[in-house]
Amino acid sequence: MSDKVSCPACGRPVDSGDAFCGHCGAAVAGPPQPQQQRGAAPEPKDRDSATAGAPAPPAPAESAPAPAPAGEETGESETPWEPVLEQLRAVTQGRYEIERELGQGGMAAVYLAHELALDRRVAIKIMSPALLMERGTVGRFKQEAITIAALKHPHIVTVHAVEHHDQLHYFVLDYVEGGSLENVIRRTGPLPIPVVCAWLAQVASALEYAHKRGVIHRDIKPANILLDAEGDAIVTDFGIAKVAEKRGFTATGFAIGTPSYMSPEQCLGEAVTGASDQYALGIVAYEMLTGAAPFTGSMLEVMTAHSQTPPRPLTQLRPDCPQPLASAVMRMLAKDPSARWGSLAEAVAAYGGAPPGLHDPVRQTMAALARGEGPSDRGAARPVAPSAPGLTTSAIRQLLVRHRRTFGLSTAAVAVAAVALMLVPRFSGGPTETDPVTPAAVVASLEIAPLPQPLDSGQTLQLSAILLDSAGDTVHGELVEWTSSDERVVQVSDGRLEARGPGTASVSASGGGQTRSVEVEVRRIASPVTGETVATVRLEPRALSLTQGEVGSLSATALDAVGRRLSGRSVSWSVTDPTVASVSADGQVRALAPGTTEVVATIDGRSARATVSVTAEAVAAVTLSPASVALQPGATAQLSATVVGVRGSRLDGRPLEWRSSDETVATVSDAGVVTAVSAGTATVSATAGGSTGQTTVTVERAPQPIDDAEAARQIGAWIEAFARDLDAALRARDLAAVRAAYQAAMPAADVTEWERRFQLDARWRANLARTYPARRVGGSWVSDFELEIEVEAAGRTTSGPQRFLAVFEPQDGRLAVTSLEMRLSEE
Numbered sequence: 001m002s003d004k005v006s007c008p009a010c011g012r013p014v015d016s017g018d019a020f021c022g023h024c025g026a027a028v029a030g031p032p033q034p035q036q037q038r039g040a041a042p043e044p045k046d047r048d049s050a051t052a053g054a055p056a057p058p059a060p061a062e063s064a065p066a067p068a069p070a071g072e073e074t075g076e077s078e079t080p081w082e083p084v085l086e087q088l089r090a091v092t093q094g095r096y097e098i099e100r101e102l103g104q105g106g107m108a109a110v111y112l113a114h115e116l117a118l119d120r121r122v123a124i125k126i127m128s129p130a131l132l133m134e135r136g137t138v139g140r141f142k143q144e145a146i147t148i149a150a151l152k153h154p155h156i157v158t159v160h161a162v163e164h165h166d167q168l169h170y171f172v173l174d175y176v177e178g179g180s181l182e183n184v185i186r187r188t189g190p191l192p193i194p195v196v197c198a199w200l201a202q203v204a205s206a207l208e209y210a211h212k213r214g215v216i217h218r219d220i221k222p223a224n225i226l227l228d229a230e231g232d233a234i235v236t237d238f239g240i241a242k243v244a245e246k247r248g249f250t251a252t253g254f255a256i257g258t259p260s261y262m263s264p265e266q267c268l269g270e271a272v273t274g275a276s277d278q279y280a281l282g283i284v285a286y287e288m289l290t291g292a293a294p295f296t297g298s299m300l301e302v303m304t305a306h307s308q309t310p311p312r313p314l315t316q317l318r319p320d321c322p323q324p325l326a327s328a329v330m331r332m333l334a335k336d337p338s339a340r341w342g343s344l345a346e347a348v349a350a351y352g353g354a355p356p357g358l359h360d361p362v363r364q365t366m367a368a369l370a371r372g373e374g375p376s377d378r379g380a381a382r383p384v385a386p387s388a389p390g391l392t393t394s395a396i397r398q399l400l401v402r403h404r405r406t407f408g409l410s411t412a413a414v415a416v417a418a419v420a421l422m423l424v425p426r427f428s429g430g431p432t433e434t435d436p437v438t439p440a441a442v443v444a445s446l447e448i449a450p451l452p453q454p455l456d457s458g459q460t461l462q463l464s465a466i467l468l469d470s471a472g473d474t475v476h477g478e479l480v481e482w483t484s485s486d487e488r489v490v491q492v493s494d495g496r497l498e499a500r501g502p503g504t505a506s507v508s509a510s511g512g513g514q515t516r517s518v519e520v521e522v523r524r525i526a527s528p529v530t531g532e533t534v535a536t537v538r539l540e541p542r543a544l545s546l547t548q549g550e551v552g553s554l555s556a557t558a559l560d561a562v563g564r565r566l567s568g569r570s571v572s573w574s575v576t577d578p579t580v581a582s583v584s585a586d587g588q589v590r591a592l593a594p595g596t597t598e599v600v601a602t603i604d605g606r607s608a609r610a611t612v613s614v615t616a617e618a619v620a621a622v623t624l625s626p627a628s629v630a631l632q633p634g635a636t637a638q639l640s641a642t643v644v645g646v647r648g649s650r651l652d653g654r655p656l657e658w659r660s661s662d663e664t665v666a667t668v669s670d671a672g673v674v675t676a677v678s679a680g681t682a683t684v685s686a687t688a689g690g691s692t693g694q695t696t697v698t699v700e701r702a703p704q705p706i707d708d709a710e711a712a713r714q715i716g717a718w719i720e721a722f723a724r725d726l727d728a729a730l731r732a733r734d735l736a737a738v739r740a741a742y743q744a745a746m747p748a749a750d751v752t753e754w755e756r757r758f759q760l761d762a763r764w765r766a767n768l769a770r771t772y773p774a775r776r777v778g779g780s781w782v783s784d785f786e787l788e789i790e791v792e793a794a795g796r797t798t799s800g801p802q803r804f805l806a807v808f809e810p811q812d813g814r815l816a817v818t819s820l821e822m823r824l825s826e827e
Helices: 081-091 137-149 181-188 193-212 274-290 299-308 323-332 344-350 362-370 393-407 411-427 708-731 735-742 748-758
Strands: 004-006 013-015 096-104 108-115 120-127 159-165 168-174 225-227 233-235 445-449 460-462 464-468 481-484 490-493 496-499 503-511 514-523 536-540 543-547 551-553 555-559 572-575 581-583 588-591 595-603 606-615 619-625 628-631 636-638 640-645 657-660 666-668 673-676 680-688 691-699 763-771 775-777 780-793 796-811 814-823
Touching: 081 096, 081 108, 081 120, 081 168, 096 120, 181 225, 181 274, 181 362, 193 233, 193 274, 193 323, 193 344, 193 362, 225 362, 274 323, 274 344, 323 344, 445 503, 445 514, 464 503, 481 490, 490 503, 496 514, 536 595, 536 606, 543 551, 543 588, 555 595, 572 581, 581 595, 588 606, 619 680, 628 636, 628 673, 640 680, 640 691, 657 666, 666 680, 673 691, 708 735, 708 763, 708 780, 708 796, 708 814, 735 748, 748 814, 763 796
Parallel strands: 543 606, 619 691, 628 691
Antiparallel strands: 004 013, 096 108, 108 120, 120 168, 159 168, 225 233, 445 464, 460 496, 481 503, 490 496, 503 514, 536 555, 551 588, 572 595, 581 588, 595 606, 619 640, 636 673, 657 680, 666 673, 680 691, 763 780, 775 780, 780 796, 796 814
16 A cells, blocks of 8 residues: 555545546655645635636645746746736726736636726636637637636526727636635535535536536536635636537647536547536536545546546445435546436436525525635645646656556556546646636647557557657647558547448557658458458438437448358447447447437448438426425525427427416516515426426515514514423423424434433423514524523533524515524523
């Protein structure tokens, strides 16, 4: 077993031989240090506020800092962002007042600004001019803004403007005043179950909305989930999001994301779908419930664990976690994307979750946690890690060779991991105050890994292109073009080879002005039965048109050079796009999703292809839940829609058109959120594929307001009745009666305290000692009062004051207690 040291950036344990941390990607520089105990690192100070796309700057770790690069002096120097800031002030003069910097890094900086016309605070994210010479970065920066701007959702950060002046590229977005979810978990550890359910539902709603519009985030993690002043979760940082309609910025074969939150398919460099975001959100939920992500260690260990190791069951680490919630999260973490939930809406529905209402008591806890209030972390602080520095080729090779021996990884897996390691510095952390601003690198050489061995016809292999500068460091952001000298022998797309027929072909990768080629040999396979060679494969039919969910059949026949049928040959079946259709070992094709793909039948190295076209299954019915809703003006309710096809299957992801029959009574958003406007009845409908489901919404008249005098009378009567009921419950030592006296959900702290008191061999009594004037807070009333608690034990009687805080809200013209807490210490 290898020794462990601590990452100097995030404090997580790292193998002593590792050059980089598997959690945050930071360099592990300097001599090995003993592993820190939990509680050893100082608690980092949160920023006054956080802004969309700009995570909190990292706190210093206690371990020694990494030495400065050769030829680089330490000490303070003028920041290269100062000229950029001056130019930004000049081009925005009269529209924005730049107040201060919120964060900066090698790719971008974020500034807090005051928008004069609308008298509001905004965040301005500006791209580093040093990246202008790096091909594709301006497009990627603009694409982030365009991606977010197209998403209108209450839990996705809003972009207000995208602008550029000469060499200055920036966009203006919401300023989110709270911190990040990462800060909350780092400070408090495991979170209360109701808070986890609420934040999980909010983020799931945002991602479900994005997925339906073809946007996959690909970097969901606590640092990219901000919390506003009300405690609501806001998803940000779509810098590496995949947009279905946009091609060219990323490609299959490149692992992009943050290692601790990457799905197995991301770790392997495979194509990602909304199921990858679901897996990452499952990791976030796991961390909210337990205080830590399920997998730790070096970067390669973490990525290997995502692909091979099941996480420890949640109920073992969090016994109070409800089983439906634990089961929902564990299914989100399934290794196979097809084994996860069909959608995030299904996952939330499985544990009975929903975004909290405006008056939900859990909102107070959410807001308090966002403000930095609540219990402090019982363990070590976990500073936000800075982005890792560029990795040299020698460092990558040294790290991968060691782990290849340790885990027995294949050459292809090592190559994919190499690309992942090189991409993490660019994509994993976002802008931080510690990222240096460097000029765009010039590509000096290009390498291809792994070197291909001879292939059999029908085999595939994933290659990766590694671009290096003159110092041997990796160059990012360049697009790579792949070509084959003979597509009858080898076809190549995004580095993925497919051996087509016997022979030798040259496969080339070009990028950054450099080209590298490798020779690929495809071997001929002789007939295993008679020695006769298969010349062609006849595939019938050559085209299939199926409806989603339908099954069709293909048959493949081996023919020799003169067209004679060769019997006894086994057929290997594959499909070029497994998201559109699947094929079984006997040629049965199942239509999965609308689109077009090809089914390939290979016999002894010879192949034939059939085109499969899949059309969407017709909608048979749309059902809304709940079937009826009763609200008061201003209240909201979330509706869910189930779309069923003519074959009886659920059609998740179908676009829905929501409508209200009377918007003066109730309105409905594109996400199915109903808002009551005024008294009356309206029908809310959702339509998909020509079928419509309906829900009746009844808006009741708001009750007459209660004046302060009447409120004081009702509150006083309630307190007197509570004192009597509690006294009777204490005399009987009956915890259930104590719960009934509360007339509201008893806080966990109160339950624990009364259980502790009832364990004592004593008699208890309670008398009303003092009441304080009730005070109005918005539409609610808050009242403090004291009870004199008498305890008779061992022949002695003692007494002491016990203070309570009660919150009352109007219900049907009267005040009802909605929250009651026992103050265990003076506040």
